[in-house]
Amino acid sequence: KGRGWSLISSGINAEYGGRLASIIAKQLLNGQRVVVVRCELLNVSGAFYRNKLKYFAFLRKRMNSNPSHGPYHFRAPSKILWRTIRGMIPHKTQRGMEALNRLKVFEGIPAPYDKTKRMVIPSALRVLRLKPGRRYASVGRISREVGWKYGDVVEKLEAKRKEKSAAYFQAKKKLNALKAKAEAGA
Numbered sequence: 001k002g003r004g005w006s007l008i009s010s011g012i013n014a015e016y017g018g019r020l021a022s023i024i025a026k027q028l029l030n031g032q033r034v035v036v037v038r039c040e041l042l043n044v045s046g047a048f049y050r051n052k053l054k055y056f057a058f059l060r061k062r063m064n065s066n067p068s069h070g071p072y073h074f075r076a077p078s079k080i081l082w083r084t085i086r087g088m089i090p091h092k093t094q095r096g097m098e099a100l101n102r103l104k105v106f107e108g109i110p111a112p113y114d115k116t117k118r119m120v121i122p123s124a125l126r127v128l129r130l131k132p133g134r135r136y137a138s139v140g141r142i143s144r145e146v147g148w149k150y151g152d153v154v155e156k157l158e159a160k161r162k163e164k165s166a167a168y169f170q171a172k173k174k175l176n177a178l179k180a181k182a183e184a185g186a
Contacts, residue, residue, distance in 0.1 A: 005033040009109070009118035015043045015136070019124035021081065025088035028099040035104040037113055039078040040140030040154060043126050048137035055146050075148040077139045078105035107140075108154045114161055 006027070010020065020042070024034050044051055063069045074080055082105050090096040106113070122128065130136060144151045 005035050005104075007035045007037065007113055007116050007118045009120055010036060010038050010042045015045065015124055015126040015129055019129060020121055021084040022088055023121050023124060024103070025085050025099075028085070028102050029089060029095070031102070033102045035106070035113060036078070036081060037106050037109045037118065038158075039076075039081050039105055040107045040138070040143070040151065042077060042081060042139040043130075043136045044139055044142070045130055045134065045136050047135040048141060051137045051142055052145050055142055059146065073146075075143055075146055076107065076150070077143045077148070078107050080139055080143065081105055107150070108158045109161060114165070 008020075008024065020036075024036065027034055046054075059073050061071060062073075063071075074083055082103065085103060086100060089099050091100055109118075126136060140148075140151060
């Protein structure tokens with residue numbers, strides 16, 4: 001349908017349960033291209049320990065005669081979100097396959113998207129959806145506990161990106177101040 005990519009940033013307040021994934025699934029089926037960044041910061045309702053036990057129960061589900069035939073248990077936060085979205089799409093049909101091909105998911109914010117305007121989905125924000133005092137867990141932390149090895153690498157790269165972003169913002173503020181001063185003087 002010739003639409004551009006919409007970049008969704010899952011900040012610290014995002015929740016993925018049935019909210020962000022369902023909204024993204026609907027957008028994909030409508031023909032929208034979606035990129036989700038910072039998947040490691042997604043939250044899921046319920047205590048961390050309970051969610052970890054749920055994931056371990058999922059890890060036990062495998063084909064008895066040959067486990068390599070599936071089901072496959074993704075450890076990376078981006079792949080966990082991808083699989084959640086896949087469950088909301090008729091992915092075995094042509095329409096569903098095309099919808100899934102319009103989705104990109106990443107941990108952190110990789111190079112082409114770090115200079116792009118990002119958006120959040122207000123109806124999926126944890127602070128608006130989860131009752132205060134209720135427990136929640138980070139998908140990144142759950143992933144680390146069940147075998148995702150790249151949490152430290154992503155953290156290091158994100159720190160470097162934030163540093164560069166802050167330097168760019170300071171330079172931009174100075175430039176805008178100079179422009180305002182020049183316009184006021186003219």
